[in-house]
Every structure is written in C-alpha cells, then in structure tokens.
Amino acid sequence: MNAPEPLTTRERFAVAALVFAVAAPTMYVVHRLYEVVRGGGEDPALVLAQAHIGFYWRIASATWLGGTIAAAFFALARNADRARARVALSARVLPWWYGLLLVLAWWFP
C-alpha cells in the first residue's frame, strides 16, 4: 500500500490562502452577529452611538482569526489527495457560502 503523497510547502500556502479567503469574511460576520445578539442591533441610535473603532476592531479581529485558521490549515494539511479534493469541492460550495454571508450582512447591518 502506497503512502499518501505529501503536499509541497507552496501548495500548503495556496491552501492556507484559500482558507483565509473563506475564514476572514466568515469571522467578520460572526463578530457582527455577536454584536447584534449582544444588543447593538438595528436601532439607529445605537448605530450612531458606535465608535468608529468598532469597525476597525471587527476588521482586526476577523483578519487575525482568519489568519489563525489559515495557519492551522497550513500546519495540518499533509495529505495531497485529500487537500486537492477539498479545494475542488470548494469551487462548488464557496459561491453559496458567500451568498449566505452577504444575506447575513444585509439582514444584520
């Protein structure tokens, strides 16, 4: 029985970059939903009262969390066949996932 083909470092970076493209927007929406659930929802008075730093903070935390998740995938991705199959699957799934994120961003401004 042959051992699975290992991923090259370059390919692992490519996987991590693709993961970042999914994880950072997702973490941004999760952060915003958390704020809405916590009480900063659609009330214009609350939106007006928000400091501009809230937006910067969401950007920073989403980038950091997205980067951390991408780094975890970089560290854990070893099996080339499995990684490539998931990348191929992502081409079909990602448009739907991004559609969901856009709908959530619209519903929970």
Add this chain to the structure above:
Amino acid sequence: MFLRLLTSIHGHVGVLAIALLFHPAIVLWRGAPLTRASKVAVALSAGFAFAAFACGVALYSDYRTLVRGTLFLESRTAGLLFETKEHAGFMALAMVLGAAATAFLAPRNRPEYRRAAARVFAAAGVFALVVGGLGTYVTSLATFSK
C-alpha cells in the same frame, strides 16, 4: 475640500476595482496556468481593491462624525445600508487577497486551485458591485459638505 477629494478618489478607485475583480474570475475560470497578462490582472485587482478599501478606512472616522447623523436623519434605511456596505467591503477585500495569493501560489499542474480562486474572485466582484451600488446611493443622499 480634502474629504470630498478623498471621497471622489475612493469612489473612482472603487469602480475600477469592481471591473478589475471580474477579469481574473474570467481568466482563471477553467484553471489554466497563469500567463504574464493574467498575473498582472490578479495583481491589479488586489491592488485596486486594497486601495479602495484603504481610502474608505481613511474616510471612516470623519464620515462617522460629519455624515452619519445626517444620513440617518435623511433615511434610516440608507443609514443601515451604509453599515452593510462596510461589511461587504471588508469581506470583498479579504476574499480578493486570499484568492490572489491562491492564484499566485498554485502549482502550474493543479488547476483546481485556480478554479477555486476564480469563484472567489467572482463572488468578490459581486460583493464589490453591492458596495459600489450602496455607496453611490448613500452618497446621493448625504456626503461631506464643501
């Protein structure tokens, strides 16, 4: 004056970024290896998206103090739509940067990476269209005074 100029630059760079985002989506759709022209297309799309977002972030603090209140008085819906624009703007940028890196790093003999990157570019283009549309609508209601 400076804020209006920066707003104008932000808008123009943003519109260019929208057009540039769909180009790599088309070029990479079938997973063909990157040519010099497609490398330029990918790099330009990431650069313009970053520049448009950077202008928006630079404007954001002044927008919050000088425009947001007026905008909500003008229309509650428009005020909330601007918040959606912020969210979609950041998400589009993160998608573009990730997809550009994927396209550049993918081995020549692995088209699945470029196909996936193409879908991400296409989705980012749709996000950018939403951002551009909402930005234009909101600016028609309230913007920085002269």
